[in-house]
Amino acid sequence: MRDIDKRVIEAANDREQISDLVKEYEFFILSSARKTVKGYLSKDMDEWSVALNSFVEAVQKYEFSKGSFISFAEKVIRSRLIDYYRSQNKFKIESNLDEIEEMPDSKGPNLDLQMEIEAANQKFRKYGFSFFDLTECSPKAKKTKQSCEAAVAFMMKNPVLISNLKQNGQLPIKIIEKNAGIPRKILERHRKYLIAVIEILTGDYDFLSEYLKNFKEDAGK
Structure with missing residues (x-):
């Protein structure tokens, strides 16, 4: 059993411990979010808030039976970001902007376009x-x-x-x-x-x- 798994179980109902975990795993949260976004991501973007809340959710819902917390948290962050994109209809704007969609290859959205x-x-x-x-x-x-x-x-x-x-x-x-x-x-x-x-x-x-x-x-x- 990994130390982080035990810490998360203990922190599930403790706001202070959750806050400490968020600070400690900030880079992990940002990195996990970027894997889903597949491009530029900063803390002043909505995606960061979604990822942050997803991490807290993962801490509160994690159980040993779910396997590694890190893997579980990555799945929760990815799932919530995808839900967010669907609700916002991201990269699919009507009229003259309706062609801005995910590229057909495996690289995800065009990064230059996404940055713009x-x-x-x-x-x-x-x-x-x-x-x-x-x-x-x-x-x-x-x-x-x-x-x-x-x-x-x-x-x-x-x-x-x-x-x-x-x-x-x-x-x-x-x-x-x-x-x-x-x-x-x-x-x-x-x-x-x-x-x-x-x-x-x-x-x-x-x-x-x-x-x-x-x-x-x-x-x-």
């Missing part, structure tokens, strides 16, 4: 939403998509407006509505999506921007 997604996600947080919120606010109807493309094209031709957007975090809805003739209702409903597209097209996102070719073309007209 995480970087973009950090950027979007200052606006009050995440990359994965785009599933709910992306345009579905053809006319709505065209309106969104026109809104982005207008913004791309007005760098001052883009600069103001990045400084104050506010999409200039009134200005777009007046000058581009796009209904306010559409702009408000798809605000997050429009901001995300503008940030991607004006940022250092080579892979993500490839999924927005139609926006690039409209902006260049």
